[in-house]
Amino acid sequence: MAKTGIEKGEAMEMPPLPEVFFPMEKALEKRREAGTLRNLRSMEPMDGGRVRVGDRILVNFSGNDYLGLSRDPLLLQRGEEFARYFGAGATASRLICGNFSCMEAVEKKIARMKGFESVLMLASGYQANLSLLAALCDRKTLIFSDRLNHNSLIQGARLSGGKIIRFRHNDLSHLEKLLCNAPEETRKCIVTESVFSMDGDVPDLEGLSRLAAIHQALLLVDEAHATGVLGDQGMGLVKPGMAHAVVGTFGKGAGVFGAYVAGPALLKEYLVNEMGGFVFSTALPPSVIGMVDASLDRMAEMDAERVHLTALGNRLRLGLQKLGFDTGASSTQIVPVMMGDAKTALALSAHLEKEGFLGVAIRPPTVPEGESRIRLSLCALHSKKDVEGLIRAFSTFTVIA
Ligand SMILES: Cc1ncc(COP(=O)(O)O)c(C=O)c1O
Numbered sequence: 402m403a404k405t406g407i408e409k410g411e412a413m414e415m416p417p418l419p420e421v422f423f424p425m426e427k428a429l430e431k432r433r434e435a436g437t438l439r440n441l442r443s444m445e446p447m448d449g450g451r452v453r454v455g456d457r458i459l460v461n462f463s464g465n466d467y468l469g470l471s472r473d474p475l476l477l478q479r480g481e482e483f484a485r486y487f488g489a490g491a492t493a494s495r496l497i498c499g500n501f502s503c504m505e506a507v508e509k510k511i512a513r514m515k516g517f518e519s520v521l522m523l524a525s526g527y528q529a530n531l532s533l534l535a536a537l538c539d540r541k542t543l544i545f546s547d548r549l550n551h552n553s554l555i556q557g558a559r560l561s562g563g564k565i566i567r568f569r570h571n572d573l574s575h576l577e578k579l580l581c582n583a584p585e586e587t588r589k590c591i592v593t594e595s596v597f598s599m600d601g602d603v604p605d606l607e608g609l610s611r612l613a614a615i616h617q618a619l620l621l622v623d624e625a626h627a628t629g630v631l632g633d634q635g636m637g638l639v640k641p642g643m644a645h646a647v648v649g650t651f652g653k654g655a656g657v658f659g660a661y662v663a664g665p666a667l668l669k670e671y672l673v674n675e676m677g678g679f680v681f682s683t684a685l686p687p688s689v690i691g692m693v694d695a696s697l698d699r700m701a702e703m704d705a706e707r708v709h710l711t712a713l714g715n716r717l718r719l720g721l722q723k724l725g726f727d728t729g730a731s732s733t734q735i736v737p738v739m740m741g742d743a744k745t746a747l748a749l750s751a752h753l754e755k756e757g758f759l760g761v762a763i764r765p766p767t768v769p770e771g772e773s774r775i776r777l778s779l780c781a782l783h784s785k786k787d788v789e790g791l792i793r794a795f796s797t798f799t800v801i802a
Contacts, residue, residue: 435743435765436742436743436744436747436764437743437764437765437766442454446471446472448472448782449782450464450466450469450780450782450783450787452464452759454754454759457757458757459754459757459758459759460757460758460759460783460787460790460791461759461780462753462758462759462760462777462778462779462783462791463759463760463761463776463777463778464778464780465626465652465653465654465778466653466654466656466780467629467630467653467654467710467734467778467779467780467781468629468630468635468654468655468656468699468700468703468706468707468710468780468781469656469706469780469781469782470629470654470655470656470657470696470699470700471656471657472656473656473695473696473699475695475698475699476656476657476692476695476696476699477692478695479691479692479694479695480688480689480691480692480695481688481691482691483503483687483688483690483691483692483694484686484687484688484691486687487501487503487687487690488687489686489687489688490683490686490687491504491683491684491685491686491687492683493683493684494679494680494681494682494683494684495673495679495684496673496680499683499684500684501684501687501690503687503690503691503694504522504684504685504690506694507522507690507693507694507697508520508521508522508661510694510697511649511661511663511697512663514634514636514697514701515636515637515641515647515649515663516636516640516641517641517647517663517664517665518664518665518666518669519663519664519665519666519668519669520661520662520663520669521661521662521669521672521673521676521679522659522660522661522685522690522693523659523660523661523662523678523679523682523685524659524660524678524682524683524685525650525652525658525659525660526553526623526625526648526649526650526652526660527553528660528678528682529553529648529650529660529661529662529678530551530553530554530556530557530623530648531553531556531557531560531678532557532676532677532678532679533557533621533646533648533662533672533676533678534554534557534558534560534561534563534590534592534621535557535560535561535676535677535678536671536672536675536676536677537561537590537619537621537646538558538561538562538563538588538590539561539562539563539588540562540563540564541563541587541588542561542563542564542587542588542589542590543563543564543566543583543587543588543589543590544558544561544563544564544565544566544590544592545566545567545568545576545579545580545589545590545591545592545618546558546565546566546567546568546592546593547567547568547570547571547592547593547594547597547604548567548568548569548570549570549594549597549599549600550592550593550594550623551594551598551623551625552767553623554592554594554623558592563590566579566583570597570600571597571602571604571605571730573604573605573608573609573612576591576609576612577612580612580615580616580618581616583616588619589616589617589618589619590618590619590620590621591609591612591613591618591619591620591621592621592622592623593609593620593621593622593623594622594623594624594625594626595622595623595624595626595627595631595637595638595639596624596625596626596627596630596631596638596733596735597626597735598625598626598735599735599737599763599767599768599774599776600729600730600731600735600737601626601714601729601730601731601732601733601734601735601736601737602729602730602731602732602733603638603732603733606622606638606639606643606644607643609622609644610642610643610644613644613645619645619646620643620644620645620646621644621645621646621647621648622639622643622644622646622647622648623647623648624637624638624639624647624648624649624650625648625649625650625653625660626653626654626733626734626735627649627654627733628649628650628651628653628654628655629653629654629655629656629696629700629703630654630707630710630733630734631707631733634700634701635654635700635701635703635707636649636700637649645664645665645668646662646663646664646668647662647663647664648660648661648662648663649661649663651689651693651696654700655693655696655697655700656692656696657689657692657693657696658685658689658692658693659685659689659690659693703781706781707781709781710734710779710780710781711734712785713734713779713783713785713788714731714732714733714734714736714779716785716788716789717736717777717779717788717791717792718731718736720788720789720792720795721736721738721792721795724792724795724796726738726739726795727739734778734779735776735777735778735779736776736777736778736779737763737774737775737776737777738760738774738775738776738777738795739772739774740762740773740774740775741771741772741773742771742773743762743764743765743773745773745800746762746763746764746773746774746775747762747764748798748800749762749775749795749798750762750775752794752797752798753775753791753794753795753798756790756793756794756797757790757794758790758791758794760775760776760777760791761775761776762774762775763775763776777791
């Protein structure tokens with residue numbers, strides 16, 4: 402019998418991608434037409450809240466390094482120390498042999514600063530949300546999710562198999578109505594963010610906490626954009642006793658990478674056993690743990706920077722509103738400038754770049770259809786002069802019909 406190519410050890414040429422499964426070109430064309438095609442741009446981070454793009458240096462109003470810690474010498478030094486002592490990688494998941502002493506020490510530090518009983522660190526906020534919801538909820542769970550929740554929370558809810566019930570953004574009376582309609586005996590989980598990533602607004606956390614208690618629902622709050630910026634020592638807005646589980650991230654205000662889940666000790670023990678994203682994934686590298694450790698030390702002493710950020714946010718909103726721009730319900734370091742149409746948002750972004758500012762356009766599906774915007778984010782390293790310059794750049798934008 403004639404030998405097949407595999408038996409003869411010959412290289413086989415792959416047939417083209419079967420279009421029925423991957424109509425990629427069509428999908429990309431659709432995006433191109435709608436002005437929602439994304440592409441990767443190469444950039445170099447620089448000091449002072451700046452970024453080099455090509456041969457130009459722009460003031461970066463699009464990053465999440467809210468405190469400017471990503472280039473902080475203490476973080477870099479401790480990252481190096483931890484790497485030299487513990488090695489470059491964790492070598493395995495924590496349940497196998499990757500549970501180095503530095504990880505437990507940093508988890509205890511986070512728990513102490515946050516005022517929660519226990520903390521479990523995870524590779525990223527996306528991984529934390531995805532696997533936390535999948536571990537906590539099942540097909541019998543009703544998941545009450547704010548309409549503007551981050552994609553990682555939506556995907557986690559989907560992965561769990563639970564029934565997703567979306568409530569109007571930050572609308573507690575709508576949520577209450579939906580909770581009242583749910584059968585009493587079903588498991589319920591309410592999911593929200595403490596600072597919404599694309600809108601920079603804040604929910605009524607105490608009200609949510611009350612509703613969760615009344616309806617015996619589990620309350621999960623994602624503090625990704627509050628971490629480093631808001632609350633005592635920059636540890637976020639959820640105080641002990643206000644929620645059952647909190648997710649915080651270290652890739653944004655903390656300037657590093659990674660995430661944590663805080664909650665009761667029972668939750669941690671459960672997640673160590675049942676959370677796929679923890680059990681089946683290599684632990685964070687020691688250098689990252691070292692940088693997070695230093696970042697927590699720096700965050701605790703940065704009240705002045707947080708006051709400065711608040712002042713910059715207030716000035717920016719006021720300046721833009723006076724020019725007639727809509728900054729939504731923002732009250733934090735995230736200031737959206739609502740443009741509606743994706744192409745207009747792109748045109749404004751290009752104009753800002755010409756004027757020396759990076760203000761990236763955020764388009765569907767990251768935000769709802771018709772709600773394209775420039776998402777401005779402030780950094781404690783920005784000066785008042787930077788913000789005045791940005792406002793001036795907005796004042797010279799004209800929409801070309
Ligand atoms: C609200 C929210 N949660 C979670 C994440 C994911 O966090 P990470 O970047 O650590 O994966 C993001 C990222 O943008 C976010 O905005």
